Amino acid sequence: MEQQIQLLAQLAAVDEQLDELHDELGDLPQEVKKLETLVKERLMEVETTNQALADLDHLRATAHVTMQESQDKEQRLSKQQFQVKNNREFDAITKEIEHLKHERATLEERLRTAGVREENLRQTLAQQDTLLAEAKEKLTDKERELAELSGDHNDEMRKYIDVRLKLIAKLDDSLEVEYERIRQFHSNAAVAIRRNSCSGCYSAIPSQRIMEMKYQRDKMYTCENCGRILFTDDVEAEIDAVMEEHS
Ligand SMILES: [Zn+2]
Structure with missing residues (x-):
């Protein structure tokens, strides 16, 4: 599961780039x-x-x-x-x-x-x-x-789509479905916790819960306020690293 959450974080980073490119035109x-x-x-x-x-x-x-x-x-x-x-x-x-x-x-x-x-x-x-x-x-x-x-x-x-396909191939189908479901409402469907808050909707996450997340890497957490998939900031993926790892 830990690897799965990392994959989700990487997928989110790639999708952010793809969304930006889409907006650029x-x-x-x-x-x-x-x-x-x-x-x-x-x-x-x-x-x-x-x-x-x-x-x-x-x-x-x-x-x-x-x-x-x-x-x-x-x-x-x-x-x-x-x-x-x-x-x-x-x-x-x-x-x-x-x-x-x-x-x-x-x-x-x-x-x-x-x-x-x-x-x-x-x-x-x-x-x-x-x-x-x-x-x-x-x-x-x-x-x-x-x-x-x-x-x-x-x-x-093409570069990003290529990496995206590689990530999805490794991701559990049920997680992918859940991620895509959330994407219908929020373009950033999986977000990091920053300053003890969901970086999607900025609502506070209890520190107890953040601690739990860091120790229970086999569970998927979502924001109770907005429903986005949450990951702790140490999991957050940097796009350059993602691209280097998968190209
Ligand atoms: Zn949220």
Whole structure:
């Protein structure tokens, strides 16, 4: 049992490292995802502005033909107006002519303001390009950070998992099950007694009980307050020693 409790202490030390490694990646994957979304959004903004500029070009390129077509149509309608059979037809053509005139006025207004609009759009585009470049740079940095971390990270993980498997192979199945059961509630399922207290929940352990633990090495003790497996500080395992012993 003494060896079993030592194994548990070693397992706890290894699991602490594994938990830390797991936390280390932390928010990084999420930050990368957020930046990816930001880049996409900014790319869409740039595309929208580019589209508006293209629309403006199209408007200018076709304005002459559109105007001519509208004027030709108005001329034809004006001629027709003299051949109508009743007031209703006359009014309908009048309305159509008014509509054409209104359309041309709108087009003329848009052409008149096209220069200013283009200038505004180009300014907007320049700002959006800068923002996009910034977001892309941040994303590249974070992606690199994540890739580097994941690489080292995986190597280290593998080392600890390897030792963990060796420890578990030596540990009694019932103890392993109990340890894993407690792990569901407390990541540190087996803890040392420090300053006469459980180092998991800091509740005091009677010194009588600590004495008992030191002399009865064949019994497993748990904290009455939090349920964690307890071991005396002389059993506590140092991670470097654990790794050296088992690699
Ligand atoms: Zn406790």
